[in-house]
Amino acid sequence: MPAIRISLIGVLGLWLAACERSLPPEVSPTLHALQDVHGGGPPGSLVFHSARAGNLEIYRANPDGSDPQRLTNSPTDDAWPDISPNGRYVAFASLRTGNREIFVLDLSDGSLLNVSQSPGDDNWPRWSPNGREIVFHSNRDGNYNIYVVNGDGTGLRRVTSSPLLDQWPDWSPNGKRIAFRRGNDVYAIDADVEEQNPVALTNLPTVINQMAAWSPNGQQIAFMSLREGYCSVFLMSADGEKPENPAVNLTPKTPGDANSAWCSRAPSWSRDGQQIYFQSMRASNPETGGDVELFAMNTDGSGRQRLTASPGEDGGPRVR
Numbered sequence: 211m212p213a214i215r216i217s218l219i220g221v222l223g224l225w226l227a228a229c230e231r232s233l234p235p236e237v238s239p240t241l242h243a244l245q246d247v248h249g250g251g252p253p254g255s256l257v258f259h260s261a262r263a264g265n266l267e268i269y270r271a272n273p274d275g276s277d278p279q280r281l282t283n284s285p286t287d288d289a290w291p292d293i294s295p296n297g298r299y300v301a302f303a304s305l306r307t308g309n310r311e312i313f314v315l316d317l318s319d320g321s322l323l324n325v326s327q328s329p330g331d332d333n334w335p336r337w338s339p340n341g342r343e344i345v346f347h348s349n350r351d352g353n354y355n356i357y358v359v360n361g362d363g364t365g366l367r368r369v370t371s372s373p374l375l376d377q378w379p380d381w382s383p384n385g386k387r388i389a390f391r392r393g394n395d396v397y398a399i400d401a402d403v404e405e406q407n408p409v410a411l412t413n414l415p416t417v418i419n420q421m422a423a424w425s426p427n428g429q430q431i432a433f434m435s436l437r438e439g440y441c442s443v444f445l446m447s448a449d450g451e452k453p454e455n456p457a458v459n460l461t462p463k464t465p466g467d468a469n470s471a472w473c474s475r476a477p478s479w480s481r482d483g484q485q486i487y488f489q490s491m492r493a494s495n496p497e498t499g500g501d502v503e504l505f506a507m508n509t510d511g512s513g514r515q516r517l518t519a520s521p522g523e524d525g526g527p528r529v530r
Contacts, residue, residue, distance in 0.1 A: 254481050255530045257281075257300055258504055259289040261522030268302050268315070273480070273529065275504060275517030281315060290334050290526045294341045297530050299361065301325075301335035301344050312346050314361060325363035334378055337361075339385045345369070345401075347377040347390070356390050358401070371405050378420045382448075383428045391420035396433050411450035412457070423477045424448065430509070432460070432477035432486050440469040443477045443488050445509065460486065460511035467493045471500065478528050484509065489525035
């Protein structure tokens with residue numbers, strides 16, 4: 211099925227700062243994978259979804275959460291964005307077609323491309339380190355599995371084919387492996403061949419471990435786990451956790467708060483690997499009063515900073 215382009219009114223005026231130059235012949239002119247474009251802001255810029263205007267829409271902000279700018283305008287939810295390495299494209303999941311699909315927004319001209327094209331549930335897009343491909347999860351074949359597609363919607367391929375639940379993928383920094391949730395555990399698998407060398411990185415099949423995010427140096431993985439009774443961000447070695455080197459809880463809840471009133475998840479890394487961004491609902495004031503907001507912290511859990519303070523959910527932070 212041919213890709214569908216939809217014009218986004220109002221975005222063009224915000225993002226005319228894109229630089230144009232000729233591309234090497236091996237680079238698709240549609241993707242501009244090696245172009246130095248800054249439509250998404252300078253390196254370190256943040257994209258996220260927010261319900262501050264009603265339904266969930268995609269926003270861009272400075273790394274400290276300042277100067278938020280709305281990128282999408284849809285009557286249905288747009289969520290879980292990721293910005294391409296060159297800053298020109300934002301991939302996100304949207305319900306604008308009636309079911310959830312993966313769209314790519316070109317910040318230089320406001321055009322929008324549906325790259326998933328299925329009647330199923332397609333979600334959680336993540337750009338490859340070279341900016342050419344997008345990994346996501348989908349139930350288009352019945353069960354949730356991991357898929358990869360080129361940034362222009364061509365070349366769809368399946369990476370996993372397990373009967374278990376496969377969701378929430380993320381690329382290794384060298385693009386050779388993909389971390390994801392299988393069943394209730396975090397796994398890693400080769401990115402270029404279907405169902406090749408899957409390895410379990412956690413071993414807690416009775417509790418959910420998901421939303422893995424590889425550190426820029428490839429040595430650690432941040433992820434969300436329910437192992438302590440509430441969802442929290444944990445950190446482990448990229449080789450997986452072991453009894454002598456277990457994952458560490460970076461966002462322990464405030465004593466006295468109910469487990470149901472505390473949830474930190476969707477971690478992602480700063481460009482330099484010095485901070486972890488995440489979304490969190492925290493019952494205690496002056497935390498979030500039960501609202502979902504964006505935070506950043508050092509990789510040992512110290513130095514936590516709240517980045518947003520708007521009504522409605524602010525979530526899915528990703529940094530260029």
